[in-house]
Amino acid sequence: xxxxxxxxxxxxxxxxxxxxxxxxxxxxxxxxxxxxxxxxxxxxxxxxxxxxxxxxxxxxxxxxxxxxxxxxxxxxxxxxxxxxxxxxxxxxxxxxxxxxxxxxxxxxxxxxxxxxxxxxxxxxxxxxxxxxxxxxxxxxxxxxxxxxxxxxxxxxxxxxxxxxxxxxxxxxxxxxxxxxxxxxxxxxxxxxxxxxxxxxxxxxxxxxxxxxxxxxxxxxxxxxxxxxxxxxxxxxxxxxxxxxxxxxxxxxxxxxxxxxxxxxxxxxxxxxxxxxxxxxxxxxxxxxxxxxxxxxxxxxxxxxxxxxxxxxxxxxxxxxxxxxxxxxxxxxxxxxxxxxxxxxxxxxxxxxxxxxxxxxxxxxxxxxxxxxxxxxxxxxxxxxxxxxxxxxxxxxxxxxxxxxxxxxxxxxxxxxxxxxxxxxxxxxxxxxxxxxxxxxxxxxxxxxxxxxxxxxxxxxxxxxxxxxxxxx
Numbered sequence: 344x345x346x347x348x349x350x351x352x353x354x355x356x357x358x359x360x361x362x363x364x365x366x367x368x369x370x371x372x373x374x375x376x377x378x379x380x381x382x383x384x385x386x387x388x389x390x391x392x393x394x395x396x397x398x399x400x401x402x403x404x405x406x407x408x409x410x411x412x413x414x415x416x417x418x419x420x421x422x423x424x425x426x427x428x429x430x431x432x433x434x435x436x437x438x439x440x441x442x443x444x445x446x447x448x449x450x451x452x453x454x455x456x457x458x459x460x461x462x463x464x465x466x467x468x469x470x471x472x473x474x475x476x477x478x479x480x481x482x483x484x485x486x487x488x489x490x491x492x493x494x495x496x497x498x499x500x501x502x503x504x505x506x507x508x509x510x511x512x513x514x515x516x517x518x519x520x521x522x523x524x525x526x527x528x529x530x531x532x533x534x535x536x537x538x539x540x541x542x543x544x545x546x547x548x549x550x551x552x553x554x555x556x557x558x559x560x561x562x563x564x565x566x567x568x569x570x571x572x573x574x575x576x577x578x579x580x581x582x583x584x585x586x587x588x589x590x591x592x593x594x595x596x597x598x599x600x601x602x603x604x605x606x607x608x609x610x611x612x613x614x615x616x617x618x619x620x621x622x623x624x625x626x627x628x629x630x631x632x633x634x635x636x637x638x639x640x641x642x643x644x645x646x647x648x649x650x651x652x653x654x655x656x657x658x659x660x661x662x663x664x665x666x667x668x669x670x671x672x673x674x675x676x677x678x679x680x681x682x683x684x685x686x687x688x689x690x691x692x693x694x695x696x697x698x699x700x701x702x703x704x705x706x707x708x709x710x711x712x713x714x715x716x717x718x719x720x721x722x723x724x725x726x727x728x729x730x731x732x733x734x735x736x737x738x739x740x741x742x743x744x745x746x747x748x749x750x751x752x753x754x755x756x757x758x759x760x761x762x763x764x765x766x767x768x769x770x771x772x773x774x775x776x777x778x779x780x781x782x783x784x785x786x787x788x789x790x791x792x793x794x795x796x797x798x799x800x801x802x803x804x805x806x807x808x809x810x811x812x813x814x815x
Contacts, residue, residue: 517556531549551745
C-alpha cells in the first residue's frame with residue numbers, strides 16, 4: 344500500500360488495525376499517566392526515604408538509638424517497668440530486642456490515652472531514654488503515606504488502584520516504544536544528545552522507561568501482597584487455603600489486628616515488618632502442651648524474663664521481636680526477622696507454663712510465602728545490603744524522572760483549553776475490549792472496576808462532545 348493511499352485513508356477517517364491499536368494504546372497510556380503520576384511521585388519519594396529507615400533514625404535520634412556499654416544487660420522486666428513508670432497507666436505490648444551491643448531496646452507502649460508510643464530503654468540501666476509517636480517521625484510519616492496516604496482503608500485502596508494502573512502504564516508504554524520499521528537507535532535505546540525542547544523530554548522519558556520498567560514492575564508486584572483487596576482478600580486467603588503460605592507462622596500484614604490503642608481509622612502502615620499473630624485463641628493449642636483450658640486459665644503468667652530464657656534456650660538470638668500476651672488467651676510470640684528471609688523464625692510460648700506451642704521457620708513456608716518474603720526483602724533494600732538499597736533508590740529516582748518528564752511533555756503540548764488527550768480513533772472491537780476488561784477485573788479487581796468507570800466516563804464525554812444524548 345503506497346504512502347498516498349495511507350494518507351488518503353487517514354484523511355477519510357479509515358484507520359488500519361495496527362493504527363487503531365496504536366491510537367487506543369496511546370490514549371490509555373495518556374490517561375493512565377495522568378491518573379497515577381501524583382501517586383507514583385509520592386510512592387517513589389516515600390519509598391526512597393524508607394529504604395534508609397535505620398540510617399535516618401540513627402542520624403536524627405542518636406540519643407535514643409545508642410547507649411554506652413556499661414556491663415551486663417538487666418532483665419527485660421526492668422525495661423518494661425521503666426517504660427510503664429514513665430507513662431502511668433500504659434501497657435507494653437512488644438519489645439524489640441537490641442540487635443547488637445550499644446543499641447537500645449525499643450518498647451511498643453499503649454498509654455492510657457493518646458497515640459501509641461515507641462519508648463527507648465537503656466538495656467544496661469533500664470533508664471528511659473525517650474520516646475516518639477512513630478507516625479510523627481520522618482520515617483514513620485513516609486511509611487504511613489507510602490502504604491495508605493494517611494487515609495486508612497480508603498488510602499490503601501487508592502494506592503492499590505494506582506499500583507495496578509502502573510502495570511497498565513508500563514505495558515502500554517512498552518507497546519508505544521517497541522521499535523517498528525527499522526527505527527534508529529537514537530531516541531529508542533539512548534537519547535539524542537542534540538535534542539532540545541519537547542524532544543529532549545520525550546527522549547528522557549522513553550529511554551529512562553526502557554531501562555527501569557522491569558524494576559518498577561517488580562516494585563509493584565512485590566508491594567501488592569500488602570494491598571487490602573489484592574493481598575488481603577485474594578492472595579492471602581488463596582495461598583493459605585492451598586497450603587502455599589506461612590504454615591501458621593503469621594497472618595499477612597493487611598489482616599493483622601491493630602495494636603491495642605490504635606486510633607480508629609488509622610490503617611497499619613504496609614512497610615511495617617510483619618509480627619507474629621498469636622495463634623492460641625481459646626487455648627486450643629494448650630492441650631498439645633499438656634495443659635487443659637481450665638488449668639491454663641487458672642495459672643499465672645511466666646513473665647517476660649522467663650519467656651526470654653526459654654527463647655534463648657530455643658536458640659533465639661539478639662534482635663528478635665517479642666510480642667507480649669494480650670488477654671488471658673494470649674501467648675508470647677517471638678519473631679526473628681533478619682534482612683534475609685531465610686533466617687526468619689516464629690516461636691510461640693504458652694504464657695502459663697512456657698511450653699513451646701509452635702516453632703516455624705522459613706523452610707516451612709509454602710512456595711508463595713517464600714516468594715513473597717524474598718520479594719519483600721529485595722523491595723525494601725534489605726537482601727543485598729548497600730547494593731540493594733542503591734538499586735532500589737535508583738529506581739525511585741527514575742520514577743521521579745519519568746513522572747516529571749511525562750508531565751512536562753503533556754504540559755508543553757496541551758491546548759489552551761482542554762485536556763489535550765490523544766484523539767479518539769475508531770473504537771476497538773467489543774470482544775477485544777471486553778477481554779481486556781475481564782482480564783483486569785480478574786487479575787486486579789480494583790483496577791478493573793476503575794477501568795470500567797473510566798471507559799463509561801470516556802464514552803459519556805464522547806457523546807456529549809458529539810452533541811448526542813449520553814444514554815440510549
